[in-house]
Amino acid sequence: MSSMSKPNLNNPPWASAPRVALARIPTPIESCKYQWGPYQLLIKRDDLTDCPISGNKIRKLEYLVGDALAQNCDTLITCGGVQSNHARATAIVARRMGLGCVLVLSGETPDVLDGNLLLSKMSGAEVRIYPDANGDQRAERMHRVADELREQGRRPYVITSGGSDEVGVLGYINAAAEIAEQLLEDRTRVSAIVVAVGSGGTYAGLLIGAKLCAMDVKIIGATVDGTPESWRPKLREYIDRSVNRWQLNVQVGDDDIDLIPAAGRGYALSSGDELKFITGFAGTTGVYLDPVYTGKTLFAFDRAVKDGSVKLDGDALFVHTGGVFGLFPQRERLNQFISQL
Ligand SMILES: Cc1ncc(COP(=O)(O)O)c(C=O)c1O
Known part of the structure; x- marks a missing residue:
């Protein structure tokens, strides 16, 4: 049964964590x-x-993008499967915020773009697909992409799988x-x-x-x-x-x-x-x-x-x-x- 005590998170310890308002909340x-x-x-x-x-990813991205902007980053990098909801959400948030975005995805490249991948591509994100990459390999590739971008003078922010x-x-x-x-x-x-x-x-x-x-x-x-x-x-x-x-x-x-x-x-x-x-x-x-x-x-x-x-x-x-x-x-x-x- 839900407790009837009033939630007390008026001034939580993370109140000063940078955050950008993105989500239409509270949801019903x-x-x-x-x-x-x-x-x-x-x-x-x-x-x-x-x-x-x-x-759900947009709630996490409010804080992750807040952190990226506080660190003066200009490009978001994240990873997932080809149909990743998290990658799609990150790509579109990046576009809305005027940031670059690179997605490191694993799975088969479809003949016809569909679902999340279609929306990610439409956002203008750079999509790199590696057919057999597992979770660890995707993480490693994200860091390689980040090094590459730094060499080009860009300021990447790496978002872990699922923003978790x-x-x-x-x-x-x-x-x-x-x-x-x-x-x-x-x-x-x-x-x-x-x-x-x-x-x-x-x-x-x-x-x-x-x-x-x-x-x-x-x-x-x-x-x-x-x-x-x-x-x-x-x-x-x-x-x-x-x-x-x-x-x-x-x-x-x-x-x-x-x-x-x-x-x-x-x-x-x-x-x-x-x-x-x-x-x-x-x-x-x-x-x-x-x-x-x-x-x-x-x-x-x-x-x-x-x-x-x-x-x-x-x-x-x-x-x-x-x-x-x-x-x-x-x-x-x-x-x-x-x-x-
Ligand atoms: C639609 C959807 N629901 C639930 C989840 C799971 O959330 P989490 O990754 O925070 O465990 C994800 C992503 O992994 C998702 O895309």
Whole structure:
């Protein structure tokens, strides 16, 4: 159940962290036509933080770009898969702020640009695609690009994968305070908040923020890449690093890190059941989930509630982190489900 104590983040330790206002926030919390017994599914509509920059990344970018500008940088460099939402959001933010942008992406170069990659290219970002690069290799390549740019007299700022570092985390610590305030105002009884874990920053920020606001609610992360076991130590380390960096007076215990498996066939690989769920969810609620993060998360959470591995004693709040452009590259498989309806 959400605590009724008022969140107290009026003058937080990170108040002086440079920030640029980019996101259309606060985003609403809406109810939808989906429930489990007496408990409703509520949705925190972070898919509405903007149109082309929509999703969770913009909240992190407010602080990351603030930091880049404070360091007088003129070019953002980041990385991800070819359909990375984070890369797309960074590219468009860079354009809006008059900064250069280089994206280091991995995966196959498509014959026809689509989804996030199409939007990134339209923003004028320089896109370098490396077919087989893994996470570490992408990080190394970003630093090589940064060296190259420095040699040309430019001032690059490297943003870690997914924007999940101690600066980016601030966006979701604030979002937790925003949620606490909204639940208090609406007098809504929420027992669990659920969100995708992709690079970890959204989950870590929400958990730290919920603790800072003394919210009596489980923060459940759905691991859409890897497993809960592989994520637990990484999140522990990331949370500790963030708490230390901002000198936060907060205790986050190991038991607070509450994770459910959601990768299914693997990162960005959709099962027929997941795509059917996404299609059905749009058909019942009018809310669109993406195949890589939000669709897998809600599909896994729904199963966990139904099989009893997650127990609710109040409504559940799903943080919709965006990603709608990821539906389009899946159009052929989605067409099959739609034609079967
Ligand atoms: C649409 C969407 N939802 C959720 C996530 C996961 O957020 P995080 O990377 O902060 O774990 C991402 C990115 O990884 C994303 O693009």
